[in-house]
Every structure is written in C-alpha cells, then in structure tokens.
Amino acid sequence: MDTDCIFCKIVAGKMPSSKIYEDSHTIAVLDIFPACPGHTLVIPRDHHADLFDTPAATLAHVARASKKVAHRLQEALGIDSVNIINNSGANAGQVVFHLHFHVVPRSGGDGLDFKLNRVKADAKYLEEMSSRLKF
Numbered sequence: 001m002d003t004d005c006i007f008c009k010i011v012a013g014k015m016p017s018s019k020i021y022e023d024s025h026t027i028a029v030l031d032i033f034p035a036c037p038g039h040t041l042v043i044p045r046d047h048h049a050d051l052f053d054t055p056a057a058t059l060a061h062v063a064r065a066s067k068k069v070a071h072r073l074q075e076a077l078g079i080d081s082v083n084i085i086n087n088s089g090a091n092a093g094q095v096v097f098h099l100h101f102h103v104v105p106r107s108g109g110d111g112l113d114f115k116l117n118r119v120k121a122d123a124k125y126l127e128e129m130s131s132r133l134k135f
Contacts, residue, residue, distance in 0.1 A: 007098035025061035038105040050088035073105040081106035
C-alpha cells in the first residue's frame with residue numbers, strides 16, 4: 001500500500017467510495033468524474049503504478065473483474081457497448097498512479113467520442129516498424 005495513493009486509501013476503506021464489486025484481488029467503484037452514468041473504475045487491491053509495473057497475474061484479475069463489471073452494467077443499464085480504457089503514464093493521461101481500468105458503458109447518442117485520429121500507414125512504415133518491434 002502506498003500511503004499517499006488515493007486508490008490505496010479507497011481499497012483500505014480510509015476514503016469513501018461507491019463500491020459496486022469486490023473480490024480478493026480487485027474492487028470496482030463508481031468514478032467520481034463519470035464520462036457517463038455507470039462509469040466504473042476497476043482497481044487491483046495491491047498498489048502498482050501502471051501497466052508496466054503490474055504483474056501479469058494481477059493484470060489478469062483486473063481484466064476478469066472488468067468483464068464482470070461490463071456484464072453488470074449491460075444488465076443494469078441496458079447498454080449494448082462498453083469502452084475499457086487504461087491510461088499508463090502521464091503522457092497517456094494517467095492522473096492517479098495506481099493501475100486502474102475505466103469501464104465506460106456506451107449507448108447510441110451518448111455524445112462520447114473515444115475515437116483516435118488515425119491515418120492509414122504505408123508499406124514502408126509498416127515494414128520498418130514491424131522490424132523494429134518484433135521480439
């Protein structure tokens with residue numbers, strides 16, 4: 001536990017939250033700055049700063065809990081779609097440095113736009129990047 005981490009405080013029960021799910025590895029709480037109704041954060045109980053710092057087993061627990069939360073949002077809110085988002089690192093928009101997934105329920109006309117500005121890559125770029133990234 002990181003005593004300065006707001007999510008560690010929530011996990012420890014030292015900070016109020018609107019918890020909707022918990023198991024031995026994770027908790028899920030409503031986001032206090034929701035993008036839309038039902039926007040939920042899935043948080044591992046153990047402190048890990050971001051995706052890079054998180055053991056694979058913990059990440060698997062968070063992914064499973066995110067799926068459970070998504071199904072619950074679907075049942076309770078009647079939504080047909082969901083975004084599951086993780087920001088890892090300040091340049092990716094991470095504000096709280098404790099791994100967490102945003103589970104954002106979606107419905108037609110909700111006004112949210114998480115689309116990335118993308119341009120089709122040319123063959124040279126794909127070849128160079130593929131060569132650089134293969135492992």
